[in-house]
Amino acid sequence: MAAPNSYSAATLRGDLFGGLTAGIVALPLALAFGVASGAGAAAGLYGAIALGLVAALFGGTRVQISGPTGPMTVVFAAAIAALGGSFQMALAVVLLGGMLQIIFGLLKIGGLVRYIPYPVISGFMSGIGVIIILLQLAPLLGASPSPSPLQALARLPDTLAELNWHALVLGLMTFAIVWFTPMRISRYLPSPLLALCLCTLAAVLLGWQVPVIGEIPTGLPEFHLPQFSLAQWSLIFTLGLTLALLGTIDSLLTSLVADSITRTRHQPNKELIGQGLGNMLCAFIGGLPGAGATMRTVVNVNAGGRTRVSGMVHAVFLLALLLGLAPLAAQIPLAVLAGILVKVGIDILDYRLLKRIQGTPRPEVVIMLSVFALTVLVDLVIAVGVGVVLAMGLVTWRMAKTAHIHLEDDELLDVPNDPEHPGVRLVRLSGPLFFGSMAQMLDRMDKVDQVMQTRDIVLDCRGVDYMDLTAVFAIEDMLQKLQQKKLRPRLLLDDEALRQRLLGLQSNVFTEQTLCTSVEQVLQDCCNASDGR
Incomplete structure (x- = not known):
């Protein structure tokens, strides 16, 4: 963080603009991730506020904006489903994940993220992108959502039978606005917010009957006490470890992106402690877990954010919206959020490797495709574990050849x-x-x-x-x-x-x-x- 005597009015102005812009971008994403997780839109906002504020205060990356992300949302949704729909036990997963992140930071293993092979990261992130897209197919068509990507594919005929043309039009309009809005406009009015406002207004004025978010609790969140079960302890620990590892990777990769833009160096272990504290707070207020968000961090920096004050401004802005504008957000169609999330899923896909896949060594392509397939079809933990084992085996084989x-x-x-x-x-x-x-x-x-x-x-x-x-x-x-x-x-x-x-x-x-x-x-x-x- 910049020294107190170097903090000027220009820096404050940049942090205000950066934080407000990041907050505007975070609003529809937090709502969408909350709905997609099965915990409700309010949980997305609670998570964005709590994690965004705590990580900005105690984290090790000055300009990072933290909040719910696609990968963390997928894991949390899987936790709710695996634990029989128990929200309190899912919060225990979040609490354990935050504690493990703090332990990672205290053990100073934050720098190890750079040693995870790129094919593993590529396959995992592309798999997450596909999962997000598959899970949003039903809301995009106006049908009831599915809890897993395999079920989404299996229920596709039923989903098509439930097709709501008004919802589909809204979703396609949202996607088009997010995709094609010129940069000269997005610089001042982020395309996700523009799409959210225009498409919601269109649905209200035209009187279209489409599924909406529904009532959002106003005021401060209630206190939640996470519940642990000895019978489910193994599953809770596995899911908590998954959240911790995924949040660690997601946050530190975002920190590396922020470093490359700002020409600074983050403190990885301090960042993990800040993220862990934020996720622990999310567990006690019913918030969605999260991590450092790359898109929101880049938006913050491009809008002028230079210190951790910008992250605090982002969180306070979302809190003000929650306290005063929640009734307006209740009318947002789910198809609009689905259109925004489909764009997020497409952006997560690793085009950098996909464009060069023909020139990539075949063993590394096999690792990437294996992680991708396991992520989408089987399990996130198994996918990463298998990917790391395959990568270690490849390195061992190559080293053995040098003897x-x-x-x-x-x-x-x-x-x-x-x-x-x-x-x-x-x-x-x-x-x-x-x-x-x-x-x-x-x-x-x-x-x-x-x-x-x-x-x-x-x-x-x-x-x-x-x-x-x-x-x-x-x-x-x-x-x-x-x-x-x-x-x-x-x-x-x-x-x-x-x-x-x-x-x-x-x-x-x-x-x-x-x-x-x-x-x-x-x-x-x-x-x-x-x-x-």
């Missing part, structure tokens, strides 16, 4: 090869030795004892740049096996730290005699061993 093992005779050691001095088998190892490459090494080493006239086995590890515990134990077992076959194995190391680490294991195999540090030492040991047979 090289060569078997050579008498190239390094000038030991006489005669009956009195049996041959020396040299094994050159290079690259990383870890669990992924040890199978290759063990397969090759099985051939060593099949070579006649071999007494001394030298493993040249000077080209090894990494050795994990799996490799250490595998080499120890291999050396023991060679010794049992009356062979004399040695390791040639030039990494003194690795040598001391092996000696520190207090193994009968890793000794001063078997761990050599130079070619001369290996040569001398081989000759001494041959002379002393």
